[in-house]
Amino acid sequence: MRKKICQLCMLVISLTLVIGLVINVSNQNSVEAKDSSSKGPEVTDYFTVINEDGSTSIVDFDDIENDNSEIIEQSKEYNLVAKTGDDKEVIATYENEEEAQEALDNKVKTKSKLRARTFSVTTYAVEENTKAIEYGVVYLNSKGHDGNSYLTYKNVLTGYDGYTTGSYAKDAAYIGTVNGKIRAKQAGTVMDFDARDVTVVDYQSANISHYYVEGGYLYHKYFYGSESSSAQRVGKKPSYLNEGTKYYSYDGHYFYTSYPTMIKDYQNSNTSYPNAVNKSNPFYNYYQFLSHRSKTTLTPYNLDTITNDKVGSSSSKMKNMGQYYIENQNTYGTNALLMYGVSGNESAWGTSAIARDKNNLFGHGAVDNNPYYGANGYENPQTSIKYHAEKFISNGYLDNEDWRYNGGHLGDKLSGINVRYASDPYWGEKAASVNYYYNYGNDYNKYTIGIINGQQKSYKLYKEPGSTVTHTLGSGSSPRTYNLPVIVLDTVTVSGEKWYKIQSDTALNESRTDTDWDNQYKFSRDYLYVPASDVTIVVNGYDSSTSDGSTSYARGDVNGNGKIDAADYLMVMDTILGKYSMNATQKSVGDVNSNGKIDAADYLMIMDCILGKIKL
16 A cells, blocks of 8 residues: 555655646747747857858768868968167068068077077067958957857847857958957948957958859858858849959958958948949848748749758658648748748758757757757648748747747848847858749749838838838837848838838738737738838849738649649659648649549540640
């Protein structure tokens, strides 16, 4: 009896511990998306590099060469000086210490390696100095002097703190030294660094990130670690850029053929670029600056095709997930292709340890020095897609009163989700690159994108043109965005003043009189107005319309692209072979012979339709 009582007590204690653990994990996950301010940036122990041909490579931090000794040596010079009484004269200057020491030894007629000698009344010595640099490159350390796995900086334009690291992106443009801080520009942001976290070298001896045009596309080549580099597509070629020319830019908007010319513009202004080749026509990477409050024209099949192309026969947690990206896009108002690009890079296309062991496709919770054990765990990968769409994006980063809000787009280090989501300054650019390599359908440039210029401090968003203010950006303790991209839906003129109807990043209440971050997002309800005079249009889209609900499918149009084509019968064939899993809507339109299943008869009927033998 006593033994049974003891066993019962142990069972109760065990259940209590388990329940407590479950509650703790549940509470942790529920808070994770809304408040992670104390946990720092999302930092996995690897990152994705996109190669010029669109293939991806996974780089482990442990494999990155971060030896900065050669870089530091480049920033120094060694003067041979002669001191007589209070007078000092620089006799010669040398690039390295060995040459200077040899000159000193020769000067005093001895082979001793001592730094200073007395010869008659004159003392000779070698003095180490930092080179005076007119046009420089700032090389970022991989870790901060405070021991963190990232570097902190002050954003000169907004006053906010930010973070980056040389492990992801090594170089930045050197603007100058201000109040003891090294001022530089990287990923669109003017940054003030602690001098202990960076090294300044002359641009002529440095590896410099740059842009180039090839095959109708614009590429960005950047450096990481000590000397590794990669190049990725960042958009279709602008008309003003040509093949065979190297272009410099540290914001991705304004381009220069001369590095010193770029530095002069950066030194003279943070907001104007009079000597850029496109001074009046800034370039904006469409997918990098498109708000999540949009819809892709890609289908689940398109997304699954990309995944299969990326991973081949390898096991991946992203396989057959296309339908869940689209479903959550339609449910929570978050663009499926943008989420898909993020998950591909964060999870190494579904093959990372965090994805494999925890069904976490986005690196949720993988922060600072404890990425694997800190990462969230999910029941299955589709749950992580739902959690990302609902909690992280719709209710989190797109809530314009959340501390992380910097716009609804992927962005860079000046604006967008990139500002707070990742220390990689090119995180948004990488996530945006996916469709530039596949070009499915007519997704590119669908939406019109405008930039609300300057800093949005006490900036009013209107319910209707010139009427009630629905929300004020940057009021009180709310975050202040800078050069905020918005989707422009329409243009209206009221009393002679032109206004833009824009898609709201944050869900509104039913009367559209206030924001309601926890409300279900509705494209038809959640729009606002701003004066057109505040906005610069940077992308003229062909169709900015959105609608609530799912993609429309016609009989036989399994991939939902509006026509019956080879992609449809291939989806049917893959379903029959067990390579693809259709959602309910696809099964309904794919079952063209109406026998309640997907079989060879459906495949043959769709093929006959394409050949013009029958009509569906």
